Amino acid sequence: MRGTGPGARRELKQPTRARRTLPRLVAGAAVVVGLVTVLWLTGWGASLWEVFSDRERLQGLLRGAGALAPLVFVALLVVQAVVAPLPAPALAIVGGYGFGVVEGFFLTWLGCLIGAVISFALSRRFGRRFVAESARAARLDRFVEEHGVVLIFVLRLIPLVSFDVISYAAGLSSIRFRAFLLATALGMVPGTFAFVYVGGSEAGPWTWVVLLGLAALAGGAYVFYGRFYGAPPRVR
Template sequence: MKRQKGVLKWGLILITIVILIWFSRSYLNFRVEEIRDWILSFGILAPIVYMVIYTIRPLLFFPASVLSIAGGLAFGSMFGTIYTVIGATGGAVLSFIVARKLGKSIANKDWQGKGRKLQEQLEKNGFFYVLFFRFVPLFNFDLISYSAGLSKIRFTSFFFGTLIGIIPGTFAYNFLGSSLVSGDPKVIALAVGVFILLSVIPILIRNRVEEKRVIR
């Protein structure tokens, strides 16, 4: 019974990924291409504009995945990944600073549930927890940044944990975005494969961690 549930769950995950890919090739692709064209309209300043937009993204509540794919379309997988990592790290730092400036008294009164548990874990072993949470999507990206800002974690631990931890996922989105430019079915298939692989591995790790928690 447990095995059947596992097969069903992975089947649903794969179906969801396929639907998302199809969606990105139709409606989402149109939106992403518009964003890419707008970014590239700044010419030589395009990379700077892109990184600035990504940095303030948490304040705009704009979906990071769409912006990452647009980065891959605009700059290719390599430079798109570099610019996105810089921008995403900048956005995380901005959220961290905003949370820290707002004051811990607010958090102590209102921060409950997952936020409270996450905050406690961040205070115990800062760098490794941030690195883990960035690689394995247990919590929302911005929630981690705000929680870290409200905790006692050192800024350097948060910064480097974020910088290193977001690289695999960022590359996956940018590679997927850059593959749409080529239009080559083989390149797109490879990009989809890489995207699925880098999406499934964190889920496997997360499930393993949750199983250990249940056993304990």
């Protein structure tokens, strides 16, 4: 005869939660697939790819915007962060080329920050409940809540890690928005400056110094984090 205590009730609740969560995940995946299909059928997806992957075309777009060029550039950064999963460093280089190091750095940093906030908010609003109902993710969620500021800061220092993925993943966790905003705003500074500097300055020894400095900083931060905080727990 099966027990009727608290343990037995928890066992009965787990399948119920799984049955509730699975249709939501399927529905969310269907929405994503549908959006990608619409972009592909209408040709908008190809147009977005052409704009973001063609440096000369981006520069022409900025020049054609005239006095509105800074706003257009920030809007492009927000769009690439929220809609198009493309690397921001390419746009940062264009920003340095089109606006110079100082203005290009500020505009790039601002656009990426706004895009990160929107991505975080969308993920928190529509995806957080799926994680909250998963007992398997509880340990990882607690780890992110305790060490999320340092973790996100370190990940922002590593250019090879997608900024968009970090923002959406952070929204799924229980990290507070203010902590996410602080870690993102500070963590983006070195990488943003490095890539804007590459686009806004003449190629020379200092370009390599800046890039090597960024690589050393990212590598050092990663080693420091792993040594003092350890690896996140596995979700089993």
